Amino acid sequence: MSTSDIKEKIYELREQLHHHNHLYYVKSTPEITDYEYDMMLKELEQLEKAHPEFADTNSPTSRVGDDRDQRFEEVQHQYPMLSLANTYNEQELRDFDNRVRKVAGNDFTYVCELKFDGVSISLRYEKGRLSKAVTRGDGAQGDDVTENVKTIKSIPLKLSDGDYPDFFEIRGEIYMPKSKFLEMNERREQQGEKTFANPRNATAGSIKLIHSSAVAQRPLDCFLYYLMADDLPGSSHFENMQKAAQWGFRVPDTMQRAKNIDTVLEYIHHWETARHELPYEIDGIVIKVDELELQEKLGFTAKSPRWAISYKYKAEQASTHLKSVDFQVGRTGAVTPVANLEPVFLAGTTVKRASLHNQDIIKKLDLHHGDTVFVEKGGEIIPKITAVDKEKRPKDANPVEFITQCPECGTQLIRKEGEAAHFCPNENHCPPQQKGKFVHFISRKAMNIEWLGEETIQLFLKENLIETLPDLYELKAHDIEKLERLGSKSAQNIIQSIQSSKSVPMSRVLYALGIRFVGETVAKKLARHFKSIQELANATTEELVAVDEIGEKIAFSIRKYFDNDENKKLVERLGEYGLQMTAANDKPKSGALDGLKIVATGKLNNFTRDEIKETIEAHGGKAVSSVSSQTDLLLAGENAGSSKINKAQAAGVRIIDEAEFMKLISK
Incomplete structure (x- = not known):
């Protein structure tokens, strides 16, 4: 390569790596695998080393990946939070060992740890209390996500008495367990929401949610693995982590x-x-020099410590044969192509099927019937086809074409602008959508009709006992007890639980209707604002968007639902059967806080975080999470965050303590 070609290649690699850094750290939507990224970075490192005349301090080779988000307050790290050098090669691991031995001789110890696949976090404790939780950011400063991290139950907010320093930082990884990730994705799919590709993406997206109440709904957990302070209790990393476990931290065994x-x-x-x-994802092993004195002696490069390295496992891949492609219709009408594969053993399980997600993925793969395909597990959980071995393609193979009609009801499919998925618009009469609506309607967080399940709903539909949701309230015990596997006792229980569901509050009735993008939280907000489903049904798009946190996507979906004559009749019938169509129970207990926007921070003696929010709203106020010029009151409890107090003082916001708050709501 000529000098100009090398220069151009270096610039090209830098641009690509900056792009992928942004997707990984900020957007949580990576387009390439960790291995592909690491190989690209290694190529750039080699070119820069051979051609120092093209050095650049802003090159991805000399910077920590940056996950900062402008919506959060930035905080300076007390100790730099660097990334680790990594390798996929055992010889490079031995080279690392030789470099350490040149400085340390042979009298030292390593500590081996699992490399958790999540989001790095630094926790600050002052006099035994959690004072700050900060993301890695650019290594020098990160985002303050303290309120969000406080929702993770495995992270102690206050330590019991112990011999810990007055000030210390402990670092770790926030992650999402495999089973909880799959359950969450299933719920999101049922509610018509976008699913996450893997637990790491889900974790990164969760920790950067603006409202901590939404973070609390995500199944996050945390392991802690490194302690930092000016006066550490032990002289080795391993000893310090055993101490941290005694203080109440979740240290990996x-x-x-x-x-x-x-x-x-x-x-x-x-x-x-x-x-x-393991019940959680790891993508490798971290190796650290144990002795702290030796760590200090070995020192750091611009972006990583010289006393630690990570060995990363390559994503396991298998080659198999594509047998056929099915098209499945979900509860919301989304049509998902699924590849049927010759069974192949991969990452601990036998894989027979893999989601192809949408038409664009099929085109990108250039997938043909009878192809030999390469399969990986996305985040080691969800199987996906990553490539096609075109050399093994049969000569007469035809491309896999996306269907144009619903495989269940024959309706012409539609693809909305800006969306990747195709949908069947026959939402009330397409069998999978019809069944899905009932299953969602009877679920615990909706109408909670506990004596009904998916199999019984399927049986009722098969026997033509029900067609639309209100039909449940016309069922009679003598119709049910004649059915297979159901007797008189079961019939009575089902009828009783259907009748009991009539007392479910309006917000849950609204959620039970299954309007796309209207989940539990959105339904509660709408119920507080509109007070009746009829009022909501008559609201214009502009009136809907004016509601806090209701965007155009949700507003258009609500309007589309209530503009449909069948849906209008369905809601009217539910009202006639006695379901709660008004939010009478949501009326404020008093007008003491009417219209006031209130931020609560610090530890409160009389309320948990959820209780204070409910109390504010019950008295006519609005609980908000961040201080701005629009905030009316800052309720400051014990150990209230100084940043919020400073912001409130600068904005002229009135600051009250818990005693003053109690007086306000007692008026």
Whole structure:
């Protein structure tokens, strides 16, 4: 390559890496695998090393990936929060060991740890209380996500008495367990919301939600793995983490000391297979020098410590044969193509099917019938086809074409502008959508008709006992007890639970209707604002968008629902059967806080975080999470955050304590 070609290649790699950094750290929507990213970065490192004349301090090779978000307050790290050098190669691991031995000799120990696939976090404790939670950011400063992190139950807000320093930082990884991730994705799919590609993306998206009440709904957890302070209790990393466990922190019990690199490799080989049995995702192993004095002696590069390295596992891949493609219709009408594969063992399980997601993915893969395909597990959980072996393609193979009509009811499919999925618009009479509406309607968080389940609903539909939701309220015990597997007792229980559902409040009735994008939280906001479903049904798009946190997408979906004559009749019938169509129970207990926007911060003696929010709203106020010039009151409890108090003082916001608040609501 000529000098100009090399320069152009370096600039091109930098641009690509900056782009992928932004997608990974900020958008949580990576387009390439970790391995592809790391190989690109390694190529750039080699070119820059060979051609120092093209050095740039802003190159991705000398910077920590940046996850800062302008919506959050930035906080300076007390100690730099750097990233780790990594390798996929055992020889490079031995090279690392040789570099350490040149400085340390042979008298030192390694600590081996699992490399959790989540979001790095730094927690500050002052006199035993959590004072700040900060993301990695650019390594020098990160985003203050304290309120969001406080919703994670495994992170202690206050430590019991112990021999911990007055000030220390402890670092770790926020993650989402595999089973909880799958459950959450299933709920999101049922509610017509976009699903997450893997637990890491879901975690990153969750920790950057603006409202901590929404974060609390996400199944996040956290492991802590590094302690930092000016007066640490022990002289080694391992000892300090054992101390942290005694203080109440969730320290992984998989952490292990190793006397030499061969023992480290044994640990790596063990977990390469055993990781598939873990309830959470790991993408490699972290190796650290244990002795703190030696860590200090080895020092740091611009972006990573010289005393630690991560060994990353390549995503497991398998080659198999594409047998056919099915098209499935979900509750919301979204049509998902699914590949049927020759069974192949991958990452601990036998894979027979893989989602193809949408038409664009099929075109991108250039997928043909009978192709030999490569399959990986996205985030080690969800199987996906990553590539096609075109050399093995049969000569007469035809491209996989996306269907144009619903496979269940024959209706012409539609694809809305700006959306990747195709939909069946026959929402009230397409069998899977019809069944899905009933299953959603009877669910615990909706109408909570506990004696009904998916199989019974399917049986009722098959026997033509029900067609639309109000038909449930016309069922008679003698119609049910004649059915297979159902007797007189079951029939009575079903009728009783259907009747009991009439007392469910309006917000849950609204959620039960299954309007696209109207989940539990949105339904509660709408019920507080409009007070009756009829009032909501008559609201214009402009009136809907004026409601806090209701955007155009939700507003258009609500309007589309109530502009449909069948849906109008359905809601009228539900009202006639006695369901709660007004939000009478949501009326404020008093007008003491009427119209006031209130931020609560710090520990309160009389209320939990959820209770204070409910209390503010019950008295006519609005609970908000951040201080601005629009805020009316800042309720400051014990150990209230100084940043919020400073903001309130600067904006002229009135600050009250809990005693003053109690007086206000008692008036």
